[in-house]
Amino acid sequence: MTATLIDGKAIAQQVRTELRDEIESWVAGGGRRPGLATVLVGDDPASAVYVGGKQKASAEVGIEGFAHHLPADTPEDDVIALLHELNGDDRVSGILLQLPTPDHINGSHLTTLIDAGKDVDGLTPVSAGLLAKGLPGLRPCTPSGCIELLRRHDVTLEGAEAVVVGRSDLVGKPVAALLLAENATVTMCHSRTRDLEGVCRRADIVVAAVGRPEMVKGRWIKPGATVIDVGINRTDDGLVGDVEFASAVEVAGLITPVPGGVGPMTIAMLLRNTLLAAQAADAAASVA
Ligand code: NAP
Numbered sequence: 001m002t003a004t005l006i007d008g009k010a011i012a013q014q015v016r017t018e019l020r021d022e023i024e025s026w027v028a029g030g031g032r033r034p035g036l037a038t039v040l041v042g043d044d045p046a047s048a049v050y051v052g053g054k055q056k057a058s059a060e061v062g063i064e065g066f067a068h069h070l071p072a073d074t075p076e077d078d079v080i081a082l083l084h085e086l087n088g089d090d091r092v093s094g095i096l097l098q099l100p101t102p103d104h105i106n107g108s109h110l111t112t113l114i115d116a117g118k119d120v121d122g123l124t125p126v127s128a129g130l131l132a133k134g135l136p137g138l139r140p141c142t143p144s145g146c147i148e149l150l151r152r153h154d155v156t157l158e159g160a161e162a163v164v165v166g167r168s169d170l171v172g173k174p175v176a177a178l179l180l181a182e183n184a185t186v187t188m189c190h191s192r193t194r195d196l197e198g199v200c201r202r203a204d205i206v207v208a209a210v211g212r213p214e215m216v217k218g219r220w221i222k223p224g225a226t227v228i229d230v231g232i233n234r235t236d237d238g239l240v241g242d243v244e245f246a247s248a249v250e251v252a253g254l255i256t257p258v259p260g261g262v263g264p265m266t267i268a269m270l271l272r273n274t275l276l277a278a279q280a281a282d283a284a285a286s287v288a
Contacts, residue, residue: 009260011149011152012267012268013264015265023061031282036274037066037089039079039098042101047098051069079105086118090285094277094278118277140171146175147178147182148265148268155254157184161184162207164176165193165206165207166190204226208228208229213231215243216243224252225253241256241261
């Protein structure tokens with residue numbers, strides 16, 4: 001068997017096109033145009049590229065951009081003041097504090113100051129708590145992207161055996177919570193899991209989020225299973241995932257390539273979160 005590839009690039013583009021239409025009809029119907037504020041402190045070139053990419057993608061779907069670029073020596077209190085200001089600004093539906101921040105700024109603490117309604121990364125403790133309790137809230141982008149890929153391929157989640165390898169707050173835990181919310185039977189694996197191969201082999205859906213190049217082998221995959229590879233590992237042979245693609249593609253039914261699988265979905269889901277945040281804010285304002 002050779003698996004069908006899940007084309008994340010095409011699906012992400014489809015989501016973005018749909019979002020552009022949704023945003024235009026939302027605004028035409030009197031909704032406030034969604035706005036995304038990015039806060040970048042310092043001159044880390046990679047961070048500047050990420051932030052620039054997010055702002056460009058926002059503009060393409062009709063989200064208003066508020067890009068704040070602060071000098072590297074900005075006092076932490078000034079960044080805190082800016083976050084409070086953005087929390088109170090009705091034009092801003094979503095706020096992103098780009099990490100890492102310079103050493104004198106506690107970036108992960110400052111992220112917790114972002115209003116949960118504007119936490120479009122979905123990574124604050126409040127958002128994580130809402131997800132854990134199954135309450136409405138903004139969900140983390142990469143995990144939501146994994147679910148979107150499964151949905152767009154009509155993968156049955158209800159009752160499916162799903163195995164998530166990796167338990168980070170960024171990917172593993174939220175993707176497991178999202179699969180559970182879809183009524184999958186979820187097993188979470190990590191570095192102390194016994195017989196990882198055996199656990200993976202019983203899965204209808206394997207999500208690999210480990211950060212170890214090609215760790216999950218084709219022989220670990222049940223024939224016909226769906227494989228979602230979140231890993232992004234730079235090696236001498238180029239970019240590879242956490243799944244050994246060459247062997248897994250021979251066994252799986254559906255599989256994401258790396259690159260071009262999960263990766264492109266993250267920004268698409270960030271844009272969707274920004275629209276959802278704007279809609280939730282309008283709904284809250286109308287009942288207030
Ligand atoms: P992370 O925080 O380093 O977490 C890795 C997880 O893998 C941990 O829970 C760890 O277990 C587990 N693990 C490590 N070695 C293992 C082993 N030998 N067997 C089983 N489990 C093992 O990584 P992350 O942030 O979740 O990222 C995972 C991968 O996804 C990385 O390649 C990252 O680059 C990629 N990623 C991609 C995107 C995207 O596509 N946009 C976004 C985010 C991350 P313990 O908890 O026991 O240590």
